[in-house]
Amino acid sequence: MQSPAWTRTEFEARLRERGKAYHIHHPFNVMLNGGRASPEQIRGWVANRFYYQIAIPVKDAAVLSNCTDREVRRGWVQRILDHDGFEIGGIRDEGGIEAWLRLAQAVGLTREEVLDQRHLIPALRFAVDAYINFARRAPWQESVCSSLTELFAPEIHKQRLATWPEHYPWIENGGLSYFRNRVSQARRDVEQGLEVTLGHFVTRAQQERALEILQFKLDILWAMNDAMALKYGVAA
Numbered sequence: 001m002q003s004p005a006w007t008r009t010e011f012e013a014r015l016r017e018r019g020k021a022y023h024i025h026h027p028f029n030v031m032l033n034g035g036r037a038s039p040e041q042i043r044g045w046v047a048n049r050f051y052y053q054i055a056i057p058v059k060d061a062a063v064l065s066n067c068t069d070r071e072v073r074r075g076w077v078q079r080i081l082d083h084d085g086f087e088i089g090g091i092r093d094e095g096g097i098e099a100w101l102r103l104a105q106a107v108g109l110t111r112e113e114v115l116d117q118r119h120l121i122p123a124l125r126f127a128v129d130a131y132i133n134f135a136r137r138a139p140w141q142e143s144v145c146s147s148l149t150e151l152f153a154p155e156i157h158k159q160r161l162a163t164w165p166e167h168y169p170w171i172e173n174g175g176l177s178y179f180r181n182r183v184s185q186a187r188r189d190v191e192q193g194l195e196v197t198l199g200h201f202v203t204r205a206q207q208e209r210a211l212e213i214l215q216f217k218l219d220i221l222w223a224m225n226d227a228m229a230l231k232y233g234v235a236a
C-alpha cells in the first residue's frame with residue numbers, strides 16, 4: 001500500500017528543507033564568505049568553478065533536447081542566453097561566462113589559464129560531468145528538478161555581495177557583477193523549475209524520487225567543494 005502523496009505545500013516544504021545540505025554550509029564556502037580565504041584559495045575556487053559555469057548551458061541544451069513541451073522550452077532557453085550571452089534585435093548581453101572571466105581577472109587570474117583549465121581538479125570535473133550526463137539521459141522533468149538547488153542560490157550570491165567587498169577589498173568590484181546578475185536570474189529560474197516539479201512529481205513515490213534527485217545535485221555541489229578543500233586547504 002503506497003503512502004499518500006504530500007500536498008503541493010508539503011512537497012515544496014520538503015524540497016526547501018534539503019537546503020540544510022546546500023554548499024553554503026560547506027567549510028570551504030564558510031571560509032570563503034567568512035573572509036578567511038587566501039588569494040590563492042580564491043583563485044582556485046574561481047578557476048575551478050568556471051568549469052561548472054561553462055557546463056550549465058551544455059546541461060540546459062541537453063534539457064531542451066529532451067523536452068517536447070514548447071511552453072517549457074520558451075522559458076528554459078533563457079538560461080542558455082543568460083550564460084552564453086546574446087545579440088538579438090540590437091540588444092546585446094555579454095552573458096555570465098564572460099562575466100565570470102571578468103571575475104577571474106579581478107582575482108588575479110588570466111583569461112588563458114582559466115580557459116585552458118590548467119587548474120581544474122579531476123574530482124571536480126567528474127562531479128560536474130555527472131550533472132551534464134544526468135541531464136542528457138534523464139527525463140527532462142528530472143533534469144528540471146535537479147536545477148532546484150537554485151532555491152538556495154539567491155542567498156549565497158547575496159552573501160558574497162555582502163561580504164567579499166569588506167573581506168577582499170583587493171578584488172575589483174566590477175568582478176562581482178556575475179553574482180549581482182544571478183540573484184534575479186536564479187529567482188526567475190526557480191519559478192519555472194518549481195512549477196514544473198510540483199506539477200510533474202505527484203504520487204508519493206514520484207515526490208520521493210524528486211527529493212533523491214535534488215539530493216544528487218546537492219551532493220555534486222558539495223563534492224566540488226570537497227575537491228577544492230583538498231587541493232587548496234580549508235581553514236576551519
Ligand code: AHQ
Nearest residue numbers: 056146147148149150151152153156182221
Ligand atoms: O551560477 C549558477 C548557475 O547559473 C546555476 C544554474 C543552476 C542549475 O541549472 O543547476 N544552478 C546554478 C548555480 C549557480 N551558482 C552556484 C553558486 O554557488 O554560485 C549555485 C548553483 C546552484 O545552486 O545550483
